[in-house]
Amino acid sequence: MSMQISFARPRTRTARAMAPFAFALSLAFAGSASAQLAPNQTQGFGNGRLVTFTYLQNFDCVDEPLLDLDFNHIPAQSDPNEMQTPICQVVTEPGHDPSGGDLLHTAHLYVLVPMFGTSKDPGDAMECPDGGRPGELCGTTLGNALIGLFGFVPEAWKKTPSVQTQCPDPNNHVPGTCTMHASSVDLSVLLAGMPGVPDPPTGPIFVPTPNHSHVVDNSRVNAKPIWWEVRPVLVMDPADWPAPDASSGITSSKIMDATEAAGRAVEVGSNFFLFFSSKMSGMNGMH
Numbered sequence: 001m002s003m004q005i006s007f008a009r010p011r012t013r014t015a016r017a018m019a020p021f022a023f024a025l026s027l028a029f030a031g032s033a034s035a036q037l038a039p040n041q042t043q044g045f046g047n048g049r050l051v052t053f054t055y056l057q058n059f060d061c062v063d064e065p066l067l068d069l070d071f072n073h074i075p076a077q078s079d080p081n082e083m084q085t086p087i088c089q090v091v092t093e094p095g096h097d098p099s100g101g102d103l104l105h106t107a108h109l110y111v112l113v114p115m116f117g118t119s120k121d122p123g124d125a126m127e128c129p130d131g132g133r134p135g136e137l138c139g140t141t142l143g144n145a146l147i148g149l150f151g152f153v154p155e156a157w158k159k160t161p162s163v164q165t166q167c168p169d170p171n172n173h174v175p176g177t178c179t180m181h182a183s184s185v186d187l188s189v190l191l192a193g194m195p196g197v198p199d200p201p202t203g204p205i206f207v208p209t210p211n212h213s214h215v216v217d218n219s220r221v222n223a224k225p226i227w228w229e230v231r232p233v234l235v236m237d238p239a240d241w242p243a244p245d246a247s248s249g250i251t252s253s254k255i256m257d258a259t260e261a262a263g264r265a266v267e268v269g270s271n272f273f274l275f276f277s278s279k280m281s282g283m284n285g286m287h
Contacts, residue, residue: 037052037169037170037171038054038171039171039172039179040054040055040056040179040180041053041054041055041169041179042055042166042167042169042178042179042214043166043214044109044166044213044214044215044216044278045213045214045215045216045242045246045250045251045252046215046216046217046218046220046221046251046252046253046278046280047218047221047252047280048246048251048252048255049221049246049251049280049281050245050246050280050281051214051216051221051278051279051280051281052278052279052281053214053276053277053278054225054276054277054278054279055179055180055274055275055276056225056275056276056277057180057275058180058275059086059088059180059181059182059272059273059274059275060086060098060227060272060273060275061086061087061088061089061182061271061272061273062094062096062097062098062271062273063076063082063083063087063094063271064076064094064095064096065077067092067094068082069082069087069089069092069186069204069271070082070087070203070204071188071200071201071202071203071204072203085133086182087186087204087271088182088184088185088186088270088271088272089185089186089188089189089204089270089271089272090185090186090187090189090190090232090268090270090272091189091190091268091269091270092189092269092270092271093229093269093270093271094271097227097229097273098227098273098275099227101227103229106227106228106229106273107216107217107220107223107226107227107228107229108216108217108220108228108229108231109214109215109216109228109229109230109231109274110214110215110216110231110233110253110256110267111212111213111214111230111231111232111233112212112213112214112215112233112235112241112242112250112256113154113156113210113211113212113232113233113234113235114154114155114156114161114163114165114210114211114212114235114238114241115150115154115155115156115234115235115236116154116155116235116236116237116238117150117152117153117154117155117156117158117162118152119152119153119158120147120151120152120153121143121153122140122141122142122143122144122146122147122153123139123140123143124143124153124158124159124160125138125139125140125142125143125146125153125157125158125159126138126139126142126157126158126159126175126176126208127139127159127175127176127208128176128183128184128208129174129175129176129177129183129208130183132183132184132206132208133184133206135204135206136184136206136207136208137205137206137207138208142157142207142208143157148195148196149191149194149195149196149197154210155211156210156211156212157207157208157210157211158211159175161211163238163241164244165211165212165213166212166213166214167181167209167211167212167213167214168211175208175211176208176209177209178209178212180274180275180276181209181274182209182272183208183209184206184207184208184209185206185207185208185209185210185270185272186204186205186206187205187207188201188203188204188205189201190268191205212232213242215233215250215251215252215253215256216228216253216278217253218252218253218254220278221278221279221280222278222279222280223277223278224277225275225276225277226275226276226277227273227274227275228273228274228275228276229269229270229272229273230270230272230273230274231267231268231269231270232267232268232270233250233256233260233265233266233267234265234266234267234268235250235259235264235265236264236265236266237259237264237265240259240264240265250265
């Protein structure tokens with residue numbers, strides 16, 4: 001498995017001259033919007049606008065009787081140890097959401113993950129919140145693993161990313177965390193077959209929850225509290241990363257679908273669910 005990394009085309013001289021002003025303006029707007037968020041809220045994007053999510057209970061990473069999320073060849077129904085710690089596994093999808101509803105009818109939360117980057121310094125990788133769980137890849141160890149896989153540390157796991165993301169949330173800006181989210185994810189299935197990674201997996205590969213932003217379908221920008229399936233979208237090109245004010249980049253499911261069709265993003269499922277309501281902001285970028 002290989003990842004193609006593309007970079008934005010050089011801008012004109014005028015655009016370069018205006019860039020510092022535009023960037024400062026976007027940060028000022030983002031800071032103002034973030035200051036208005038409650039501790040149990042984050043922002044997202046939908047239909048080209050900003051959306052506010054209000055989380056009303058903790059995450060759930062669904063395990064089912066016949067699944068084997070820890071790859072010890074014992075189905076969950078006969079493996080009590082598998083029940084003792086959440087395993088939030090990218091790619092793997094259960095048949096039902098936490099409410100018991102069929103997954104085919106569950107709302108989608110598209111989680112944009114910035115998989116581009118240029119840093120070759122393993123020290124740039126984030127530490128695990130509160131030391132992480134046993135065996136979790138953290139800090140320099142994580143950085144070396146990422147460089148071995150991709151040739152650089154993706155912005156997703158940099159402790160100070162060069163792009164602005166909606167998680168970590170502004171009220172508790174700790175890398176690897178976000179309000180009511182899990183603080184680690186398992187990449188064993190996603191990375192299976194890459195250099196040095198067993199295929200099929202032989203055990204979880206835990207890493208901190210990546211820096212990320214959110215997109216919901218146009219029909220869900222105003223929604224009551226419900227369970228949402230987290231669907232990671234691996235964004236390969238920095239030119240597609242959404243501006244904080246929703247004025248450019250992937251700020252709707254339509255733009256996201258076009259980006260995926262062009263090969264600049266990859267969408268996968270997960271067994272990770274979040275419970276929140278969504279409300280569209282009055283301010284928007286509408287591009």
